[in-house]
Amino acid sequence: MISVSIIGSGNVATHLFKAFTKTKSVTVKQWFSRDISKISSYKNDVDVIDDFSKLTEADIYIIAVSDDAIPEVSEALPFENRLVVHTSGSVSLYKLDKKNRRGVFYPLQTFSKEAKVDFKTIPLCIETIGKKDYPLLKSLAEALGSSSHKINGDQRKALHLAAVFVNNFSNQMYRIAHEITEMEGVEFDILKPLILETAKKVQDLSPYMAQTGPAKRNDNKTIKRHLKQLESEEHKTIYSLLTESIKKTHGTSILRRSSEQASSVTKTIET
Structure with a gap:
């Protein structure tokens, strides 16, 4: 079982949460949003939090926020040497704080909260620094039924x-x-x-x-x-x-x- 925590409450975060909860091999431990009212309707399904200090240990922390906020959010995480990934198509992997293991889990699709998406049809582009982290992200993509593609920053x-x-x-x-x-x-x-x-x-x-x-x-x-x-x-x-x-x-x-x-x-x- 792969445990993930989602950070962010926008379109990508919401669709990822819904997709993960439908899988048998992924569990969403926590869902963080600075404005907890945006995800409060899911409080019966997952532990919703608005305080970074309440983040518990997970296999993967997925930062799904606006591009400009990624460096600030990754720097604010109160732990080290854990796998932290963002979902952006244009932000460098190296914008993530280097205190943690870094990666990218980029779903190449357009997301609107009102429109349903099927992750089985969505390519997931994966980028990592540590070689041992790639198989874990690949397994996460497979759990969603998505095709995974190992790419570098320029390709992404x-x-x-x-x-x-x-x-x-x-x-x-x-x-x-x-x-x-x-x-x-x-x-x-x-x-x-x-x-x-x-x-x-x-x-x-x-x-x-x-x-x-x-x-x-x-x-x-x-x-x-x-x-x-x-x-x-x-x-x-x-x-x-x-x-x-x-x-x-x-x-x-x-x-x-x-x-x-x-x-x-x-x-x-x-x-």
């Missing part, structure tokens, strides 16, 4: 950056699409099958091969119509930037310029 930061593009930026695109449909009284739900199919395609094809649309096929007439339709200057800027990025990726921007240059040369010769 690259994954976090990429995750911002595929998740946060994509979600903002959904928000813009929602605004566009709302303006004409069209239900956004009509787009949901397309959203699902787009995500499904990259399970089997590379994003490069899955790309479609007017920018890829260099359909400038459609692009101009779209830009004319957009009323927001911000939306026009985003549309133009992404269109040019797709054109560069698929060569249509270069081909267009080459075609224009060739046409100019032909006219000059004819003249």
Whole structure:
């Protein structure tokens, strides 16, 4: 049985607690929050505390707080030589206080308290300093039914950056699409099958091969119509930037310029 104590009361902490309580090989000994009211509803399920001095011994202490608070929280822990990990995708392992054994237990997924998640579908990225600590964190991931991936700090930061593009930026695109449909009284739900199919395609094809649309096929007439339709200057800027990025990726921007240059040369010769 692996014993863990969770420090933090945000989205990641809450989902980890719920997932751990469903396993047979993990026990949550304590759950810490500076604002105990945020986790008081779980007091019948776990020992909830708001005082670091009340932390008892556990195999793993999981710090699931905001990135900026990780160094301060790890420094405040009143013990030494125990395994302390954080769950951040972008914070260095070395930001944890060196008085304890250090690691990272990073679930690569988006978390909202209102949305259910299945840890069996969530990759867990593991990083440790001590070699003996990796198997324990791997076992913790396996207890959740998750796939585990041994990575270094640079790889984790690259994954976090990429995750911002595929998740946060994509979600903002959904928000813009929602605004566009709302303006004409069209239900956004009509787009949901397309959203699902787009995500499904990259399970089997590379994003490069899955790309479609007017920018890829260099359909400038459609692009101009779209830009004319957009009323927001911000939306026009985003549309133009992404269109040019797709054109560069698929060569249509270069081909267009080459075609224009060739046409100019032909006219000059004819003249």
